Amino acid sequence: MVNMRCFVATALALTGAAYAAPVVSDSDRFTFLNMPTPLGLPCDLAVGPDNMIYTNYLLANKIVQINPTTNAIKEFDIPFTLPLLSNLSLPVYGGVAFAPCVVRPGQDGNMYAATGLRNQLAKLDLATGVVSVFTPPNALQPVGNLQLLNDMWGGPEDMFLSQSTADVISAFNYKTHQWRTYQVPTPGSNPFGMRYASDGALWFTETLGQKIGRLNTTTGVIQEFPVPFPTVATPAVLRVETGGDMLWFTCFVSDSVAGINMYTHNFTNYRNTAFGSAVSVPSVNTLDAQNNIWFSTWTQNLLTYFPPATGKMTHIEIPRTLIYTPISVPFEMNVGVQYYGGEGKNRIYFTQSIFNRVGYYDLDAGQ
Ligand SMILES: *[C@@H]1O[C@H](CO)[C@@H](O)[C@H](O)[C@H]1NC(C)=O
Ligand SMILES: *[C@@H]1O[C@H](CO)[C@@H](O)[C@H](O)[C@H]1NC(C)=O
Numbered sequence: 001m002v003n004m005r006c007f008v009a010t011a012l013a014l015t016g017a018a019y020a021a022p023v024v025s026d027s028d029r030f031t032f033l034n035m036p037t038p039l040g041l042p043c044d045l046a047v048g049p050d051n052m053i054y055t056n057y058l059l060a061n062k063i064v065q066i067n068p069t070t071n072a073i074k075e076f077d078i079p080f081t082l083p084l085l086s087n088l089s090l091p092v093y094g095g096v097a098f099a100p101c102v103v104r105p106g107q108d109g110n111m112y113a114a115t116g117l118r119n120q121l122a123k124l125d126l127a128t129g130v131v132s133v134f135t136p137p138n139a140l141q142p143v144g145n146l147q148l149l150n151d152m153w154g155g156p157e158d159m160f161l162s163q164s165t166a167d168v169i170s171a172f173n174y175k176t177h178q179w180r181t182y183q184v185p186t187p188g189s190n191p192f193g194m195r196y197a198s199d200g201a202l203w204f205t206e207t208l209g210q211k212i213g214r215l216n217t218t219t220g221v222i223q224e225f226p227v228p229f230p231t232v233a234t235p236a237v238l239r240v241e242t243g244g245d246m247l248w249f250t251c252f253v254s255d256s257v258a259g260i261n262m263y264t265h266n267f268t269n270y271r272n273t274a275f276g277s278a279v280s281v282p283s284v285n286t287l288d289a290q291n292n293i294w295f296s297t298w299t300q301n302l303l304t305y306f307p308p309a310t311g312k313m314t315h316i317e318i319p320r321t322l323i324y325t326p327i328s329v330p331f332e333m334n335v336g337v338q339y340y341g342g343e344g345k346n347r348i349y350f351t352q353s354i355f356n357r358v359g360y361y362d363l364d365a366g367q
């Protein structure tokens, strides 16, 4: 989802700085699951239509299924296809997935993942276990459609994906397998996080355009709402809706989670209150059953949540960490975070990519 090298370098430069304990230390409630593929680097997380947890690897061509009842892990291979040699926007890179960080459920009952620099969409058919790969029609645009920094969302009829470097949002129809392409009006806007909201529109962030977009998927009309920059800067992942009118998104640079009212277009912004969080890089957000918004922080091994009405944050230490803040040691790269309320569970799942593991935190004691 993000340029990893840049953040690793930042982290290495800043390690060893001051320590202050976050609010909650609760290590009994954590469970860690090591991924079977060495150096796979799990990144995003989602709940499937089958109530299983799914993650995808940054560095391996697989979609991973975790059974929340047994903790059993199953992997599905993404076939390596060359769409057409002439259509590749990059030289051949040895068949290795590079930096895809998104897995999402489709409303057709299947799971979808991006393939990173291969610029394709992978569909895991949950009935057959077969993964198919689909190539968007616009892979030849001059700047390429590198999906390194992208996201997806399953709408009622289409899987939507942002092709960030080409300023494009694409829709893949579940039934016909036809693509539609929507050009974002602002050049260099880098469309990224997205959610099909209760108003029937696809809302998305423009990470470099510093705007929130709204796509009418019927007419193709895109409205754009500038964020109050720099209070709100680099809107990133937008996955939470609350109260029927608010959409919430993480902000890398303003170190915050912000909201936009879908009807008044007013913004709310809550700064991360963890100690030394200036470069925490809030990454992904998710809503729990108590209507709390949780978010991951790329560089700090914490899980943080807040009620949308007050923004009052609680920070929970992820155990197996020597130093929590300002940059955690060891640096584990916490990106994925996903609430899970199925099978009688009440959990927050998270990924720690560099340690090749998925963890979960039980919200109820003694689960
Ligand atoms: C690949 O490029 C050819 C033209 O060179 C074009 O006709 C075809 O539609 C492209 N295919 C894809 C999948 O983009
Ligand atoms: C999309 O635009 C059409 C035409 O203006 C309108 O009737 C429809 O309600 C819009 N859809 C959404 C979700 O805003």
Ligand SMILES: *[C@@H]1O[C@H](CO)[C@@H](O)[C@H](O)[C@H]1NC(C)=O
Pocket: 264, 266
């Ligand atoms: C939204 O913002 C406008 C302009 O700043 C303001 O007049 C209005 O009261 C705000 N509405 C709410 C519900 O906060």
